[in-house]
Amino acid sequence: MTDISVVHWRLPAVVSPDADYPVVADVDVLVVGGGAAGVAAAVVAAEAGKSVLLVEKYGFAGGAAVAGMSGTVCGMYLATETGTSPEQVVWGFTERFRQGLSKRGGLTRPQRYGKTWTSAHDPLVWRETADDLLAAAGVRVLFHTSVVGVVMEGDEYRGAVLSSNAGVGVVRAARTVDASGDAAVVARAGGRYVFGDDGRIQNPTMFFRLGGVDVEAFLDGYGEDTISPPWVTERIKEARALGADLPRQKIWIFTTPRPGELMVNATRLTGADGRMLNVIDPADFTEAEVGGRRQVRAYADFLIETMPGCAGGFVVDTGVEAGVRQTRSVVGVETLSNEAVVTGRKDSSGIVRSPWPIELHDGDRPKLHWLIDDYYEVPYLTLVPEAGENVIVAGRCLSAQHEALASARVTAQCFEYGHAAGVATVLSLDEGTPYRRLDGARVRSAMTQNGSAL
Structure with missing residues (x-):
């Protein structure tokens, strides 16, 4: 395990069940993190009759999709070199959330992204959709709350230590879903994790929205593909040669559900x-x-000065935080391999299809490896840490090799990881069976009954 520059921060943070903290809640299920995976896990478990507490460090659900403004529901459609319309292969909770966004006017139609498609969402509507689903399921939600420790009895997770402006308290939980994206619970309990490829991880980015755009004129010049055409890349290189802070030359621009607005994925963030x-x-x-x-200002200036339809443009906002693609990945009972992704491997315990390319952000342009007219399946046990009982992960911190994660980390799949974690949690509680001993095929079957295409 490579800790890179974080070795001066102390982990783990474990307390015993009889630690002298006030008890904030005593529940069947604790879900840590309110992103796509956390929302799905919490809703699925609560709808099955379990008492569920979801804790989230921000004042809203959404995780990387909202706080990081990744802004798209990627991973739903096959990539193809011949098709002219999107073919959806991921359904289940992903489709349920997609419909919620669409009904509220918060989602665009599929937009071309190289050889596949994706849809852009309104981050405010994403929050509202999540709020409604969580409330309707009866999930108790604590925003502005962070996990700072884990309650352990031997190798069994028994809950977590929470911190907020109110102070510090404990939640007791029979099962814990670590949907933090950063393996925050597993890491604090001393569980093993890795950082990418021997410590090398994908660089973060800062998304932004550009308002005041004549979108029709923009599309006439830029084209229908959200990945920048060659002439834009050449203009970026020219501006960079003149001193502009434009380190990434292949950029992505999406229309949004809002009139006169674009969402831009252009920055590449490295140390000074x-x-x-x-x-x-x-x-x-x-x-x-x-x-x-x-960098957002530099790219916005470039677009305003260069791109058709953008002369009257202005920066609406950036993400609440930089967009995070990769941090910790747990060491799981099973690991999604790079080979499984590139060969489109199917699995009898697969809990989601993934047709998304390996999208590796490392260098001045993203590296894309397309899965043409195919997908792979992510095995259930990639969500189960190698050690420790009563805990499961969901989201981008699943057990996966570096390049595999560059495909498996996107939004549609994260919804389904949460869906799987919720189903597995209900089975584990109802039968008294540890997560690692559950038959992944049973989890898959229950997800299929819930509408997943598997």
Whole structure:
């Protein structure tokens, strides 16, 4: 395990069940993190009759999709070199949430992204959709609350230590879903994890929205593909040669559900000395945030000065935080391999299809490896840490090799990881069976009954 620059921060943080803290809640299920995976896990478990507490550090659900403004529901459609319309292969909770966004006017129609498609969402509507689903399911939600420790009895997870402006307290939980994205619970309990490829992880980015755009004129010049055409890349290189802070030359621009607005994925955030930033470390995270806002201005100026329809443009906002693609990955009972992704491997315990390319952000342009007219399946046990009982992960911190994670981390799949974690949690509670002993085929079957295409 490589800790990179975070070795001066102390982990783990374990307390015993009889630790002298006030008890905030005593529940069947604790879900840590309110992103796509956490919302899905909490709703599925609560709808099955379990008492569920979801804790989230921000004042809203959404995780990387909202706080990081990743802004798209990627991973639903096959990639193809011949098709002219999107073919959806991921359904289940993903489709349920997609419908919720669409009914509220918060989602675009599928937009071309190279050889596949994706849809852009309104981050405010994402929050509202999540709020309604959580409330209707009866999930208790604590926003502005962080996990700072884990309650352990031997190798069994028994809950977590929570911190907020009210103070510090404990939640007791029979099962815990670590949907933090950063393996925050597993890491604090001393569970093993890795950072990418021997410590090398994908660089973060700072998304932004550009308002005041004549979208029709923009599309006439830019084209229908959200990945920038060659002439834009050449203009970025020319501006960079003149001193503009435009380190990434292949950029992505999406229309949004709002009139006159574009969402831009263009920045590439590295340290001032060119090193990789690991946003687990708050010093690196801070550098990414400040540098990201500066790059946003540089790219916005470039678009306003260069792109058709953008002359009257202005920056609406950036993400609440830099967009995080990768931090900790747990060491699981099973690991999603790079080979499984590139060969489109299917699995009898697969809990989600993934047709998304390996989208590796490392260098001045993203590296894409397409899965043409095919998908792979993510095995259930990639969500179960190798050690410890009563805990399961959901989201981008699943057990996966570096390049595999560059495909498996996107939104549609994260919804289904949460769906799987919720189903597995209900089975585990009802039968008294540890997560690692559950038959993944049973989890898959229950998800299919819930509408997943498996």
